[in-house]
Amino acid sequence: MVSIAGLGMRFASGGRAVSVLSDVSLEVPARQFLAVAGPSGSGKSTLLGLIAGLDRPTAGTITVAGADLTRLDEDALARFRLDTIGYIFQSFHLVPTLTAEENVAVPLELAGERDALTRARALLGELGLGERAEHYPVQLSGGEQQRVAVARAVARRPALLLADEPTGNLDSATGERIIELIVELNRSLGSTLVLVTHDAALAGHADRLVTLRDGRIVSDEMNPSPERSRLGGERTR
Numbered sequence: 001m002v003s004i005a006g007l008g009m010r011f012a013s014g015g016r017a018v019s020v021l022s023d024v025s026l027e028v029p030a031r032q033f034l035a036v037a038g039p040s041g042s043g044k045s046t047l048l049g050l051i052a053g054l055d056r057p058t059a060g061t062i063t064v065a066g067a068d069l070t071r072l073d074e075d076a077l078a079r080f081r082l083d084t085i086g087y088i089f090q091s092f093h094l095v096p097t098l099t100a101e102e103n104v105a106v107p108l109e110l111a112g113e114r115d116a117l118t119r120a121r122a123l124l125g126e127l128g129l130g131e132r133a134e135h136y137p138v139q140l141s142g143g144e145q146q147r148v149a150v151a152r153a154v155a156r157r158p159a160l161l162l163a164d165e166p167t168g169n170l171d172s173a174t175g176e177r178i179i180e181l182i183v184e185l186n187r188s189l190g191s192t193l194v195l196v197t198h199d200a201a202l203a204g205h206a207d208r209l210v211t212l213r214d215g216r217i218v219s220d221e222m223n224p225s226p227e228r229s230r231l232g233g234e235r236t237r
Helices: 044-051 074-084 101-109 117-124 141-154 171-191
Strands: 002-013 018-027 033-037 059-064 086-087 160-164 192-196 207-215 217-222
Touching: 002 044, 018 059, 018 117, 018 207, 018 217, 033 044, 044 160, 044 192, 059 192, 074 086, 086 141, 101 117, 117 141, 141 160, 141 171, 160 171, 171 192
Parallel strands: 033 192, 033 207, 086 160, 160 192
Antiparallel strands: 002 018, 002 059, 207 217
């Protein structure tokens, strides 16, 4: 599903080039749940943004579902993200002037799908937010906002689901419910999940753990007994 070779990312800062990622190579097969961990500044979020096609690397290649993202122009990248990738942000990134159901409907409407609002409301109902569909983000708790963000990310049943510290702004109990939700939705979709976290307990749900330090992969280990969500059983491999 994801193939990364010789990936490098450098930024200009204070008149000098700063290397964020160096010679990162990684293969993520379809349906695998991969957690990417590492200390702050290790390059975790930068790697996720590159996999999503939100940024372009300064070296190397990224292939997702057979498409070389480094060769796509901006229009092609935008369409590819819409059709293939769901992205869950730490800070929710909901549109404040749209209701919960309108936020979830955005990717459906962009794809030209009919009955987008009806489908969005149904999805919110499945996630226990049916009665909150017409509320605006400011009227929702942090956990409710993240559930809306999760619903938006999976609305088009993406082949690849990316999550950047999805529980970072939540208390531990709410965060646990959110990760259970993400794991169960990913399992039911049969998609590939790449999740960035600094939380060891959250990483314990994954099939595999890659650790970054100073922009390089320092370990890559399969999890022999990943914790399973209370919402579902064994993952489909």
